[in-house]
Amino acid sequence: MTFALSSTDALIVIDLQNDFCPDGALEVQRGDEIVPLVNRLQQRFAHVALTQDWHPAGHISFATSHPGTHPFETIQVAYGPQVLWPDHCLQGSEGAAFHPLLDTTRAEMIVRKGYNPRIDSYSAFLDNDHSTPTGLAGALKERGIQRLFFCGLAYDYCVHFSAMDAVTLGFTACIIEDACRAIDLNGSVARVNAEMQQAGIIRLYSDMLL
Template sequence: MDRIAIDRRADILGLIDIQPTFMPGGELAVPDGDAVVAVANRLLADRFDHAFATQDWHPAGHHSFASAHPGRAPFETIRLAYGDQTLWPDHGVQGSPGAALHPALDQAKIELVVRKGFRPAIDSYSAFFENDRTTATGLAGYLKERGFRRIFFAGLATDFCVAYSAEDAVRAGFAAVVVEDACRGIGMPAEGGGTTIDAARRRLKALGVRFVTTAALG
């Protein structure tokens, strides 16, 4: 695999939803999700001078929760005003321990925290847009004003919030790189076969997103 030289002025590490709610024992656990903390900390210590983080930050009763729809179960899909919505277990509830950034995550270089999904009627996977695809978080403008040109992504989950964030980064004009060993995915069955992780990789590679491991970062 080709090595990628880190430009410490123009590159930034995006830490996506590294929260206990998505880790073993959490409300919406990603398999092996807690493993990303140590890898992210190594990247912060050795490779990057700048980072931002995102947090799922849902009010109780959020419209993406299955519990908000009587008779519905987690992981069913319903149609909302902005399109298809997967229903999730209650997770990332504002002020809960699970919604905090993981306590072992080194936050010294995190310069901005983007809280997403706080609007009761709109879910949010991407660091850049809510799921209606028109409500912006303001992250793109912030990063451009700071002079960043390339975003490296780590966190949870590869096939949802990491993937949507990387996709929107490209569409906003940034180069995007997914650090695979710093991410973990849910891996739900996907239409057409395979898993949602496979589908996300295909979609992102078609957009020019690169997939690397930490060993390739110089």
């Protein structure tokens, strides 16, 4: 099976930042391996957008903001369960910068998320309250985009939440699996795969596009 691409398709590159790559503050194993593939994929799309985790110090998602807790624990906050993470992607830091080998020249927009200190933001479209928009959906719809292809980090968190919200917002959502890497925290990959199948999200491999 192959996918013919058109001007109504867009590639959404999720959080391909230093802190999510090896030796970063919140390392996704082998996260840097996808960078050359993502660069090749960008050449196939008329529209490319990048997202960037962009946290202030003391962010609600940091374990250090909750005395007595540890990274990867889950707590309850006003908008529901919140996994606590090591401090990562601090605004203006080297960790928040895109991987140095990522081609950013073809991106027509960069969407920063997670900058509100009181709410986390996994999705490219909505904060974790599932109601506060980032503005990406409107920008894509103004350009006539209908189908979105997701890649990046991490598959079972920000990529997954972005694809799920894309479907809710009326887009067709596809995930390029070999252009992602996962955290797989407490069986999260199996869980999100089931959720995405039920939502009608298409999972494919890059050789169907290149």
